[in-house]
């Protein structure tokens with residue numbers, strides 16, 4: 001008798017367990033139903049509905065313009081396609097910063113209307129009161145420190161973090177405070193690899209998920225469009241590994257379709273309805 005091992009639903013507890021067992025955690029972003037289905041079937045541990053949707057889906061040059069209603073629509077589409085991965089929704093710019101009440105209401109909307117199982121909140125130690133309250137009402141939180149794209153104008157561009165003594169102290173202090181506040185995981189974005197390693201070692205119950213933070217994090221996250229080549233050609237950060245190059249495939253399919261329509265080769269008789 002063959003034993004088919006069924007993959008169990010990933011929960012917040014499974015992620016914490018994976019950290020304690022030093023099992024690496026794989027995370028990708030998704031914004032739509034079919035991509036979510038494919039990533040889930042491939043076995044991804046967590047799907048993040050990132051506010052990177054602003055860039056890679058809506059064509060904005062930063063993540064700042066995307067709002068709650070659009071993010072909830074993306075999250076709900078992903079939830080319909082996902083079965084087993086842990087589904088995280090990214091709280092967009094100004095959906096949590098104004099007040100604790102606003103943060104709880106919007107985090108709750110992602111669970112109630114979007115079907116998310118956790119939310120991601122950008123920011124360091126200054127976000128502790130917000131994260132604490134959101135966790136207290138029963139919503140799991142993934143933190144996000146290092147380069148936080150919602151503060152891109154303060155950083156003055158995508159600069160690697162953790163270079164000076166002050167920056168390293170702030171990052172470590174933030175990581176420890178966010179774990180203490182109840183984060184079950186934390187994105188470490190664009191920082192020197194030894195900084196990410198030190199944070200990963202210092203955190204006991206909060207799994208670090210790196211992007212541009214070296215190999216010693218508990219897991220890694222990349223933007224799915226980026227690994228498929230669906231990005232601006234000039235966007236090629238050092239940390240990005242491209243696993244497929246879809247643009248020529250899409251262009252070729254579109255060109256062949258256009259040619260067939262123009263030649264009258266599409267649709268054929270077999271592709272048309274008739275009386276008999």
Ligand code: KIV
Nearest residue numbers: 029050051052187221
């Ligand atoms: O919005 C996003 O996709 C993200 C990941 C890159 C971590 O925040």
